[in-house]
Structures are given as structure tokens and as C-alpha cells.
Amino acid sequence: MPSLTITPVAGRIGAEITGVRLGGDLHPDVVAELRQALLTHKVIFLRGQDHLDEQGQVGFARLIGEPTAAHPTVPALHGNAHILDLDYSNGHKVDRWHTDVTFVDRPPLASVLRAVIVPEAGGDTLWANTVSAYEHLPVELRDLLDRLRAVHTNQYDYVRAATVDERAREHAEVFTSTLFETEHPVVRVHPETGERSILLGDFAKRLSGLSAHTSGSVIRLVQEHVTEVENTVRWRWSPGDVAIWDNRATQHRVVHDFGDRPRRLHRVTIAGDVPVGVDGRASTVLSGDAAAYSPIAA
Template identity: 55%
Template sequence: MPVDHALPTTLTVTKLGAHIGAQIDGVRLGGDLDAATVAKIRRALNEHKVIFFRGQDHLTEDGQYEFAELLGSPTTPHPTVKSAGVKSLAIDSERSRANSWHTDVTFVDRVPKASILRAEHLPSYGGSTTWASTVAAYNSLPAPLKALAENLRAVHTNLYDYVGAVDKVRPSQVEYSAEFQSDVYETEHPVVRVHPETGERALLLGHFVKQFVGIPTRESDQLFRLFQDRVIRLENTTRWNWADGDVAIWDNRATQHYAIDDYDDQPRRLTRITLAGDIPVGVDGRASTVLKGNAEEYSVIEEVELLAS
């Protein structure tokens, strides 16, 4: 068995809000981190849902990928967008601006567990990202609404109109949208999923939701807004103003996020590496089911490794 020669790191965790967000200092991210430090980062992620690191200017795509491997199994960059990277997905304002609330890739059955996002080129103003805790959203529901949500299932699909969500449409965005929808995926998920590591309950929604199962479109839309509005209450969110060298990691099983499009025509580019997740399971023990598409080439299904307390 190989011996871990990496020196332990002393890191500090500073909480940013009551329900979500923390900044971690005193660690240099990379593939050579010791196991104890990696475990602390994982615990902080489980507790705070999204964690931020300043001053990681040394990271390259390879270093980011090697660090990601310490936290889990990296997926391919995306199920359908395959032209923007081999190891990572370029989050490039010239191609797309996902300025609406979503949890990443919920249109497949194996929803990613986490993403690692590294700033590469930032605008001189704007371009921050906001995350929301879907655990806090569930916890804040009155008991009757919790019971309702726990008995609902929803169909998620990648046939989402990114172009229609922006005021100014660029030709590159039309091309990106076509690639994004080049293969169609649909998956039925529980509206309330049980977090596989913490046991917490979280609302599984976001802009990939097409319709609630068994409910007509009009009522489905109203129910979606009822629960989605609870997710994005300001007290359930944290907002990060990016600086050069920043890295953010979020628990995709317990959050939604929104990249704010308020930087005009300035370029903005970040690099995302995503980690394989499990298949969501509802409060009733029923797992998500595939309706259309096969995500085997995109990602393995993670076998959840519970953290020691």
C-alpha cells in the first residue's frame, strides 16, 4: 500500500452565512494534498454546501484535475457539449451565459455530486455567481408543503431554451444551444432527494424541470414556482465576487446556482471539472428513473463513501 508522504496542511474555515457558504484559507490546492486535508475539505463541503479558495493562481487544468481526483471520479466534461474540452468544461461567456437558477446536469440519472470551478479570465466588473442551499429551502417549508414535495416527482430534460433566457442573442450562443440539445435526455427525479452522505433532505428542482409527474402543465408550473421561490430566498443564498486565482467547489446534491450576467460584452472564462454522483433517492426510497438517453459515457455512478464523524 503506498505511503502518503504529503505534509499535513493547516486550514481555516470561515463561515459566510447561516445556511450556505464558507471560505477556506491556508491550503494550496493540487494533487499532492494529504489525506487529512482532503477529508477536511470534504467535511466543509458537506456542511457549507459551497466553499471558496482564494489565491490558487498556480493551478493549471492538469492540477485542477489531479485535485478533483482526490475528491471523487471526474466525469467527462458534459453529456452533450463535447467541443469545449477533454478534461474540463470551459465556462465561456462567448458561448453561453447560464443566467438562471439550476443544479448541474439534472437531466441525467447520475446527477453529479460536485463541481470545481477555477477562474481564468474575469471581467473588470460584474460576473459574480450566487449559490442557494436546497437543504435550507426544504427545511424552511411548512410541514404540509414538505409532505407535498416528498410525494412529487418531476421530469428533467436538457431541452432547455438557453437562448430564450437572454436579451441579446449571439450566434455562438445559438450554436452552443444546438450542441447542448444534440442528444435528448429525460429523467424522472424525486422532488425531495435524500443526501447520500449527510442524510439531509433537499429540493431537486432548477431550470431543467419540464413538468411534475401526473400534474397538468398549468398546475405543474404553479407548483414549480412555489417550491423554486423557496430555494432562491435571499437568506438561503450566498454570492461570490470572483478574483483572479479563485476556486469554488459546490455540492451539486444540495445547491442551485446562478451566474449573473451583468458584465456587458466583456469576456469571462472559468474552467469546470465535475465529479460523478449517485442516482438520487427520494424519501420513499424510490430512485430516479431514466426516460430517455443513456449517460454511461458521461459518468460512472459513484459508490458513496460515508465520512467518519
């Protein structure tokens, strides 16, 4: 059995792991060690996984949990129903902080992202630790957030889309081809660690029971805190790198500083549970049925 070396790469989030060759045949003890590192560090990075192909990536993901469909609305990579092809040469641009697929009632447990083609410089990805962000809030603000709920939706910002090209607008139309809306607690209790984490990001559009102006002000305030540099880690990609993050405890975004140079990554997401708030209330579906996208993890 290989011996893993786990090296933190930032003070509050992120660790690089060496000594393991990812695939669907890993020993259960290695999988358990990787999962514990994921819970501890929120995002883990493994370089040099050039041997992985689509089948191997999905095979490894199955050791963490049940893979979801590629996306609730966006088609999967041809030939593999579990892989979302993040090809940034097609006008697709996601440069805002978000947690994956929070517009459904069962956001992924984790995501496994593999670098296929990356620019020689630029195109890094940032992650933020939403647990440490919560823990470093003033207690009065934590108490407020514990009681709030937010509506998340995949409704696209067409004002923003007007500034990009036709391919990006076509992607936005596919992205919103089925409308999903879910009311989540702003603070969820992590089902494995019991930690409290902030559940917001770019899919959070308004706070339940508050005016649009107040909602926007509170969400901006909290998001600015979540994404403070002390809560973040930045990863410089090389082909063959794999990043795995706990989607229940992080947000992330791409740095779009690579112009028209190609950047392509493949993502597999792992089925997650329905978030539960500090008060014990679970998330509530307002629109859309995500059953075809993902089972609800036990």
C-alpha cells in the same frame, strides 16, 4: 500538514477556506477536512490558487471522486476531456437557477470551478442551499414535495434563444444534440448526511402526474422559496479563485451584469450517485444514456 481556517461567509451557506494549496498531492487528512467543510457549508471558496492549471485542477478533483466527462453533449476543453470551458464571450448565457446536469440519472456529486479570466466588476455567482430551503418550508408543503417527482430535460428553450445571437443558438443546438430526460424525486435524501434537499432548478420542466399549468405553478412557488436571499451566498470572483460545491444540496446561477467583458472559468464535475427519494424510489431514465458521461458513484 497545513492548518485550515474555515470562515462562514453567509448564514445558511458558504465558507471561505484558507491555509491550503490545492493540487493532486494533498494529504488525505486535508482532503477529508475539505470534504467535511463541503458537507457542512454546501459551497466552499479558496482564493489565491493561481498555481493551478488544467492538470492540477483535475488532479485535485480526483481526490474528491471520479471526474466525469466534461459534459454529456458539449465538447470538452481541447486537450482535457474532464474540463468544461465556460467562456461567456461566445454567447453562452446561463442566468437561471439550476443544479448541474440533472437531466441525467446520475447528476454530479460536486463541481470544482476555477476562475481563469473574470471582469473587474460583475459576473458574480450565486448559490442556494436546497437543504435549508427544504427545512424552512411549512411542514404541509414538505409533505407534499416528499411525494412528488419531476421530469428534468436538456431540451433548450428556443423561444428564449430567439432573443440572443447566432453563437448562442449554435450552443443550444449542441447542448440538445442528444435528448436526455430523467424523472427525479423532488426531494432527494443526501447519501452522506441523510439530509433532505429539493431537487428542481431550470432543467425541471414538469411534475409527473400533474397538468402543465399546475406543474408550472408548483415549480415556480418552490423555486422562489429556494432562491430567497436567506438561502443564498454571492461570490465575487478574482482570477485564481476556486469554488467547490455539493451538487446534491445546491443550485447556482451567474449574474450577467458584465456586458461584453471577458469571463472564463473551467469546471470539473465529480461522478455522483442516482438520487433516491424519501420513499426509497430511485430516479428513472426516460430518454438518453449517460454512461459515456459518468459512471455511477458507489
